[in-house]
Each structure stands twice: as structure tokens, then as C-alpha cells.
Amino acid sequence: MIPARLVWLYLRARLAGLAATCLLGVAAATWFLLGLSDDRLLTKLILIVLPLAPAAVIGASLRSPFGETEVTASRPLPPLRLGHLAGLLAVAALALAAANTAAPGEDFHWLLVRNGAGYAGLALVGGRLVGAAASWVVPVAYGMFVVVAPVAGALNRDSPWLWPLHPPAERPAAIGALALLLAGVAVATVFGPRAVPDEAP
Amino acid sequence: MGLVAIPTHAALGFALGRYFPSRFTAPLVTVALFFGQLFVGAQNAWYAFLSPMVSLNTSVWYGVRPDLTLQQVFFLLGLIGLLLASLPLRDQRNRAAGGASCLAAALVTVAGVAIIWHDAPPRGGQDLSRDERFRNRQVIPYQPVCRDAPMPVCVHPAYQPYLDETTAVINRLVAPVVGLPGVPTRAEQGYPAITGNTDATTLWFDIQPQAQYWEQLLTTSVLYPLTTQVVFMPADGNSRSGSVRNPCPSSNPGSCADAQQVIMRWLLRQTGLADDRYQVGPRFTDPAYDRITPTVERFAALDPAQQQKWLRAHFADLRAGKVRLEDLP
Numbered sequence: 002m003i004p005a006r007l008v009w010l011y012l013r014a015r016l017a018g019l020a021a022t023c024l025l026g027v028a029a030a031t032w033f034l035l036g037l038s039d040d041r042l043l044t045k046l047i048l049i050v051l052p053l054a055p056a057a058v059i060g061a062s063l064r065s066p067f068g069e070t071e072v073t074a075s076r077p078l079p080p081l082r083l084g085h086l087a088g089l090l091a092v093a094a095l096a097l098a099a100a101n102t103a104a105p106g107e108d109f110h111w112l113l114v115r116n117g118a119g120y121a122g123l124a125l126v127g128g129r130l131v132g133a134a135a136s137w138v139v140p141v142a143y144g145m146f147v148v149v150a151p152v153a154g155a156l157n158r159d160s161p162w163l164w165p166l167h168p169p170a171e172r173p174a175a176i177g178a179l180a181l182l183l184a185g186v187a188v189a190t191v192f193g194p195r196a197v198p199d200e201a202p
Numbered sequence: 203m204g205l206v207a208i209p210t211h212a213a214l215g216f217a218l219g220r221y222f223p224s225r226f227t228a229p230l231v232t233v234a235l236f237f238g239q240l241f242v243g244a245q246n247a248w249y250a251f252l253s254p255m256v257s258l259n260t261s262v263w264y265g266v267r268p269d270l271t272l273q274q275v276f277f278l279l280g281l282i283g284l285l286l287a288s289l290p291l292r293d294q295r296n297r298a299a300g301g302a303s304c305l306a307a308a309l310v311t312v313a314g315v316a317i318i319w320h321d322a323p324p325r326g327g328q329d330l331s332r333d334e335r336f337r338n339r340q341v342i343p344y345q346p347v348c349r350d351a352p353m354p355v356c357v358h359p360a361y362q363p364y365l366d367e368t369t370a371v372i373n374r375l376v377a378p379v380v381g382l383p384g385v386p387t388r389a390e391q392g393y394p395a396i397t398g399n400t401d402a403t404t405l406w407f408d409i410q411p412q413a414q415y416w417e418q419l420l421t422t423s424v425l426y427p428l429t430t431q432v433v434f435m436p437a438d439g440n441s442r443s444g445s446v447r448n449p450c451p452s453s454n455p456g457s458c459a460d461a462q463q464v465i466m467r468w469l470l471r472q473t474g475l476a477d478d479r480y481q482v483g484p485r486f487t488d489p490a491y492d493r494i495t496p497t498v499e500r501f502a503a504l505d506p507a508q509q510q511k512w513l514r515a516h517f518a519d520l521r522a523g524k525v526r527l528e529d530l531p
Contacts, residue, residue, distance in 0.1 A: 016225065023226050034241075043244060050237045057229030064225055137229035145236060 003080060011081045012088075014071075020062035021092050027054040028096030031113065035103035044104050046148075049165050052117035053144045055093040060124030060136030062089060063194040072193075083190045086125070090186075093117055108168055116165045119178030120144065125185025132197035203271055206278045207254040211235050213285040220289055248322040252277065252315065262360040263341050263396050270321055277314025283307030341396050352380050353405075357391040361409050368409065368424060374473045375425055376405075378509060379432060382517045389428060405431050425473060433466045433521065460527040462520060464497045465513075471502065497530055504531060 012018070031051045038044045062085075065071055071078065097113040104112070120140040127139030147165050150156040158166050167174035215231045243255030250256045251270050259267045284307035290300030346356040347365060353376050355369040372389050379385050389405040407424045501509065512531050519525050 019224070019226065023230065027230075040244075043241070046237075046240055046244070050233070050240065053236075054230060054233040057233055058226055061225045061229050134225065137232070141229065141232055141236070144233075148240070 003076065007076060008081065008084065012085060014065050014067060015062050015085060017062060017085060017089065020058050020089055023058045024055050024089065024093045025096050027051070027058065028093075028100040031097070032100035032103045035100065044109065048101075048104060048109060048112040049116060049147060050144060052097065052113050052165075053120050053141055055097065055117050056120030056124045056140045057137030059086070059089050059093065059121050060128050060140070061133060063125070063128040063136060063189060064133030065194075068196050078193060079190050082193060083186070086186055086189060090118075090121060090182075093121065107170075110169045112169050115169065115175055115178045118182040119165065122178070122181030122183070122185030125189040126181075128194035129188045129192055130195065133194035134197065136194065203254045203274045203278070206275050206282075207239070210278045210282050210285075213282045217285040217288060220292070248319050251318045251322045262344075262358050263392070265342055268321070268323055270318060273314060273317045273321055277311060277318060280307055280310030280312075280314045284311050346390065352377065354388045355390070356388065357409065361391060364409055368420070371420060371425065371473050371475070372405075372407075372428060375428060375469055376432060377472060378469065378506075379513060379517060382513060384518055384521060385432060420475065425470060425475070429466050429469050432469065433462050460494050460497075461525040461530055462523065464494050464501060464527065464530055465520060467494075467498045468501050494527060497527055501530055 031047060031054075034047050034051070035044060038047060094114055094117070097117045098111070101109065101111060101113040120143070123140040123143055124136050128136035131138065144165070147163050150160075150163060151158045151166070156163055161173065161177070164174040164177045169175075214235065215228060218231050219227050239253040239255045241253075243250050243253035243257065251274060254274070261267075284304060287300060287303035287307045290296035291304065293300070344358055347359050347362050348354055348356040349365050349369040351369050351373045353373050355365065355372050357365050357368065361368075373380075376385070376389075386405045387403045389407060391407060391409055393406050393408070405428050407427050409420075409424060504512075508531065516525055516529070
């Protein structure tokens, strides 16, 4: 059994409360913009780009100011990491699902949640590759690629590499997003973020 | 403008990072800026020009329209100044100097916004109306590049890479009729409103290259307009729509003489590109298409010498719409 104080300190070190507040704020902004948009293209743009923000927040919240000290603790970290991520992902999923209701139409159902899940997986993998502080660069760079590639003629919109553009009913896109999320959670739980020296609070 | 937008975004991120130091500031500002410039740039309003991602109307003939680059750069530089000048405001000792710098930069930014508001078309760049598009606009002077062939072909120098292929395809198309009375003697990219050339000896076409659709575009923007000009009548001298206007006497292609359509489809087949149903366009899916198909096949099966003989004797009448379907061999 993990002591409640340890859980509390672990979450506090990762600014979990602020991260959850950011997630709710981003979801509220997304809901507001979706309600404001009466243009189909703009709605799609919101559903593709704005889930990057919760993913970036989750990635950035991986960072701990204690680094090696924490790794040497007698308690195993994976259960704490898993609980922390599960909590943030649950908050993000519920908030994005609620925000998605502002985009009416079969073509938009669950797109925020699906895309957010895939991007979050990328952010978690990014945390292992480049460190938590810069983990958000991976999903944001990918999101920019998704927006720009079809316009530049580099890839067709139907390409599996551009799964965030695919309609919600398309199963391969949903499976891809889920696979990315599971891979990210597994990597972040087992290995944690890469330790890099930085001074950000 | 994109080059100036990068330091502007960096300045904004830096300033916000100073005011709200947190691990979440950088990612949230990045996503917000990325989305914000897409969102603003997609609006059909003057303020779309505050974003570097605004849609612009571009062409080799008229350049970038509306060209507000200087105004946009002015606005962005003002914004950089404003953001950086705001940083000393946090420090009590520098507050006076920071305030003065901030005020100066704010004036530049507001002036930039005001100039953009004044100069930008009200509905943004992509949505320029026909009048706005052509008002007070001079064609950028250019010297066409040409390729010699039985039917010489000229294009804008920007399209020189497409000249050889275009010349080959056009000459395959017109080979059976080149030299016949009334048939134009050269083909040029553009349209009379651009070149100022309204003589009937020139065929007009446009090229809209997009790599993956090159063959389709060649068909729709080059071959179809050319074939209609060859078979029906010369291009309309007043056309300035970017691609040559369909000179068919009526908007309903079925109203054009069936015999003309037969020869048109037969000519299109000479290019060997796509099947002629696609080449003459989806609008030609009317009953006339199936009605004339046997005649197209019959004419195509003739000996080339017989085809030439018939064309020499009847092409002028065919262009004038005086040949009936049953008159074709």
C-alpha cells in the first residue's frame, strides 16, 4: 500500500493540480471556440489542433524537480507514475469529451478525445526521448506536420500518417491513436521521463 | 513576413514566460500561437492580414494580391518592440524607461494595425472580388518563351519547365488540322486581356500545374479549351477568367453541333492521354455523348488520308456549325 502522503507529494512535485486546471481551461476554451465556429473547415481545424494543448500539458507534467533523488527512493515509482498519468488522462478525456459536444454532427463525434489520446501518447514517448520539459515538442511538431502536409501536397489526406484528419468512424485511426497512447503510458510508467538538467519550476 | 513572424512569436513566448513562469507556459503558448495564426488567417476579414498564414491571391501575371507585406512587417516589428519593452515594467527601477519604450512600440503596433485595416480588402485575400482583382492592376511585363513546332507554343517564362511536354501534347492534338483554313497558327499561354493580343490566329490556354494531377490539368486547362477553339470558333477576346472561356455558343454543350463534338472527341484521342469521356468533361454526360459515339468510332477507323481529305473539304463548314452528324463519313 502506498502511503497517501507519498502520493500527495508525488503529485505536488509534478504540479498535478495546476496541470488539471490547465486541462480544464483548455477544454473550456475549445468548447467556446467550437460553439463560436459556424464554418466546417474551422471546426475541423479546432478538432485537429487544439487537442495538442492537453497532450503538451500532460507531457510537461511528467517532470520532477528531484531527479535522481527520487529514483533512489525505496518505493517503486511505476505505480505512482501510472496513477498520476491515469488521473490526468481521465481528466483530459472527460473534459475533451464534454467540449466535443459543442461540435454537432456525426463527422465530429469523439474527435477531440481520439486526437488528444494519440497526441498524449506522443508527448509521453517524447518525454522519454527528449526529457519532460521538451516532451511537448514531439506532438506539436507532429500536429503541425498533419496540418501542413496535405496543403503542401506532401501526403494525401487519406494517408495513415495523417490519422488525426480521418473521420471518427474510421477504425484504423482510432486504433492508431489508442496504440500511441498505450505505448506512451507504458514507456512513461516503466522508464519515466529522460533525466535532463533544467531549471524550470 | 514569415521570417519576421518567427522572432515575434519568440518575443511573445519569452515575455509570457517572464510574466507566467511555469513548465506549462511554453507548450501552451506554442499551441495557442499555432492555432491562433491559423484561425485568424482563415477569416474572411481585414484582420486576417494580422496573421502570417493569410490566404493570398497569387499569379505569375499580377503577382501577390493584395501585397501588404510591408504593412504586416511594420505591425510585427511593433509587436516585437511592445513585448520586449514590456519586460522592464516588472522592475520598479526601470518602470519609467520601460513605460516610454512600451508606449512608443504600442504606437507603432497600433499604426501597423490601422494601416492594415485601411489597405486590406474587407473580405480578406482569397476572396477578392473580380473588380478588386483587376482594379488598377498592371500585368507584370514578361517575355514569353516559345518552342518551334508545326504549331508553335509559347508560355510564360515561369512555366518553361512545362513547355516541352505541353508543346508535344498540343501538336499531337492539332496535327490533323494544322494548316487548314481558319485554324489558328500558334498557341500561347494566357488570355487576350493579359497579352493584349486579340487576333484570331492564336489559340489560348492556361497551365495550372499541380504535380500529382498534371495529366488531368493538362487535359482540362490546356487541351479542352484548345479543342473547343479549334473546332468551334476563336476564343472570346473579352475573356479574362484565367482559363480560356468555353466558346461554345451555349452554356449547354449538348446544343453545340453533334458533328463538331465528334471531331472534338476524335482530336482529343490523338493526344493519347485519357479516355475522351473524361477529356470532354463530366458535363458531357448528356445523351448526345452516347448518340455520337458510333460516329466517333467510324471516323477514327477511317484511313488517315480519308480523314485529311474530308477535313480539308469540310473543316470551315464544320467550324461554322453547318455540318450535320449524318454528313460525317
